[in-house]
Amino acid sequence: MKRALVTGGSGGIGAAICRRLAADGCHVIVHGNRGRDKAAAVVGEILAGGGSAEAIIFDVTEREPTATALAEFLAAGPIQILVNNAGIHADAVFPGMSGEQWDSVIDVSLNGFFNVTRPLILPMIRTRWGRIVTVSSIAAITGNRGQVNYSAAKGALHAASKSLALEVASRGITVNAVAPGIIATGMVDGAFDPATIKALVPMQRAGRPEEVADLVGFLASDQAAYISGQVISINGALI
Template identity: 60%
Template sequence: MRQRRALVTGGSGDIGAAIARELAARGCALLVHAHSAPERAQAVVEAIHAAGGQARAVCFDLADGAATRAALEAELADGAIDILVHNAGIHDDAPLAGMQEAQWRRVIDVSLHGFFHVSQPLLLTMARQRWGRVVALSSVAAVLGNRGQANYAAAKAGLHGAVRCLAREMASRGISANVVAPGVIAGRMSQDLFDEAQLKAMVPAARMGRPDEVAALVAFLCSDAAAYINGQVIGINGGMG
């Protein structure tokens, strides 16, 4: 059986890196994507190599449709990309009343337009082989809302609708598409945001989640065993909602 290839966008971040490592540990050959931090993506690749896995770093701007398509066409020349995990996303928080248009557009460009740019070129190849997995990373903010994150929540909530449509369109071709919506996950972006009392008030589990917990869920959704899970938004948030 051919080794499956997986692309993880935003693979240089804490969650993306954990997902890339987990998929590599399960036998996939990884493409670890980054845009602004290629050196961190390369560090993830080196960690995968050290553990005996296969990986390469790729760098392109998901907000640029032409650049993304060109990068993917070059990769597809070497064979199908069987698994796409769209984890890339950015924050640029402000109350909506004071938010600049550039803040709104950039956040949506990366998470939502980026999903189209990176997924659309891969789908026909997945369909021809009658197997594929698409997982988009969302956020509890898209489900519950969060002050100062209208742009982020809108971008991530848009993924819910896009993925549900994609699941209906492609399920008969052996392709599943699902959303994973994490809550508060430990890492660089969250380490200084909440004290212990705030966490206990927000999260019934009274702790942050770990990137490896998110990665385990994503890797399961990318497996053969999860073939009948399709079009779902699955929270991993310690009971937040």
């Protein structure tokens, strides 16, 4: 049974990814930052459905504590599927954006990618099989007003994924990014009303977290062995 770590696994998209990977037969490690109860709830749901899961709690922005937490799991064997899903918003138009807003978003998305992926990569390489999928955003492709920090962080993850894909391609490891558009989660509910979504999105609806999870699940499978270094957007024909 392959072990899969999903950072930000207690959120709307993250939880859907955890459920999908568990349904595909993985042992899922559901990561939370401070949301231990939420991570435990996702684990409980997976276990109740006959799947295999456990929770892990750490702050992806703290390098040494992250490495320590992951080392405990690596003692039981490699993690061969990694979904970098942790991310935050701190929106503001650029002239009014604070240094803390800039730093916090970059720290979680970009430094979090490094802090989590680097300890896992050598054990993954030794197995000569691995899947790394990073959840990005359409904002990294098109830009978005009020999200210079978020777009910068996610765009950097696209470049990092493409470069890492080149480094590990000969070892049976794929590295890809998934860039969702408007997805029906709590974060989006407060930003877009149904009429706005209908006007913006050619498919006239928000995507479902499960649809993002299906794409991630495919990229994490054996069937996607020749897909690497790609940024795949899922956005209802918005772009």
